[in-house]
Amino acid sequence: MNMLDYAQNLPQWLVAILTEKFFNACIIHEDAKKNEKNVFCLDCCEGICPHCLSPHRSHRLLQIRRYVYHDVIRLGDANKLLDCAFVQSYTTNSAKVVFLNQRPQTRASRGSGNCCIICDRGLQDPFLFCSVSCKVQHILKTEGKLTKYIYRCEYMTLPEPGLDDGQLTPDTILEPIGSVRTESGSSGSGGAAEEVGCRTVGCTATTEIVRKKRSTLSAFRSVFQPGCGPGSGISVSMMNRRKGTPQRSPLY
Numbered sequence: 616m617n618m619l620d621y622a623q624n625l626p627q628w629l630v631a632i633l634t635e636k637f638f639n640a641c642i643i644h645e646d647a648k649k650n651e652k653n654v655f656c657l658d659c660c661e662g663i664c665p666h667c668l669s670p671h672r673s674h675r676l677l678q679i680r681r682y683v684y685h686d687v688i689r690l691g692d693a694n695k696l697l698d699c700a701f702v703q704s705y706t707t708n709s710a711k712v713v714f715l716n717q718r719p720q721t722r723a724s725r726g727s728g729n730c731c732i733i734c735d736r737g738l739q740d741p742f743l744f745c746s747v748s749c750k751v752q753h754i755l756k757t758e759g760k761l762t763k764y765i766y767r768c769e770y771m772t773l774p775e776p777g778l779d780d781g782q783l784t785p786d787t788i789l790e791p792i793g794s795v796r797t798e799s800g801s802s803g804s805g806g807a808a809e810e811v812g813c814r815t816v817g818c819t820a821t822t823e824i825v826r827k828k829r830s831t832l833s834a835f836r837s838v839f840q841p842g843c844g845p846g847s848g849i850s851v852s853m854m855n856r857r858k859g860t861p862q863r864s865p866l867y
Contacts, residue, residue: 624761625755627660628657628660629696629765630660631661632655632660633715633751635652635662636662637651637655637662638651638679639651644664647664647666654667654671654677654773655676655677656671656675656676656677657675657696657771659671675771675772678773682707683718685714685715686715687712687713687714688713689710690712691711694766695766695768696771697761697766698764698766699713701744702743702747702749703744703745713747714746715747715748716747716748717734717736717745717748717749718745720735731744733752734749
């Protein structure tokens with residue numbers, strides 16, 4: 616599906632952000648350092664680099680980040696602009712992010728489990744879309760317009776302090792199951808309490824993984840280390856016994 620075919624049914628900024636090539640060098644500042652286009656101006660509907668910020672200071676600016684060579688935005692920023700419910704989010708560098716566009720897959724989906732409705736990428740339950748673009752495509756196919764899914768955002772500014780380069784480290788985890796965002800941007804059930812619950816589940820799962828790793832390592836070591844207990848069959852004296860004088864074989 617070509618997003619431009621539905622341009623008349625979409626806000627201009629949404630078409631621009633989903634088709635812009637971010638992190639390419641800025642043509643205006645091609646000789647400057649750090650000239651990658653990693654900011655999107657919602658008022659001008661174009662990607663800009665940090666050197667282009669001066670004339671856009673009073674505009675609504677959205678920070679674009681990059682993870683595994685693909686563009687992402689903070690979930691909190693996305694929820695101010697459109698309904699991101701059931702779009703799978705990721706947590707990286709303590710920030711929840713969503714992909715703007717679907718990503719190419721190196722291998723076909725197995726056909727089992729939960730998958731993206733549009734591109735069949737594997738997802739966690741209960742998510743239905745792998746990116747903002749996939750959700751937009753599905754709504755356009757089924758309803759024909761996005762009016763009730765687009766929010767009016769009067770103010771959008773870059774994160775403090777200052778402007779970062781938008782690069783993210785690979786320290787990424789999937790958003791815990793059950794933390795589906797509603798139209799208001801809150802969790803699907805329970806608000807702050809649900810978020811705390813999700814964090815608790817995440818911490819418990821991580822602790823369980825660490826325990827399993829430690830128990831596996833202990834079992835591995837016990838196989839190769841001689842037992843020292845009373846029921847091991849090997850006495851301490853035998854383990855600490857010094858070698859005697861070596862005996863030569865007789866010569867014939």
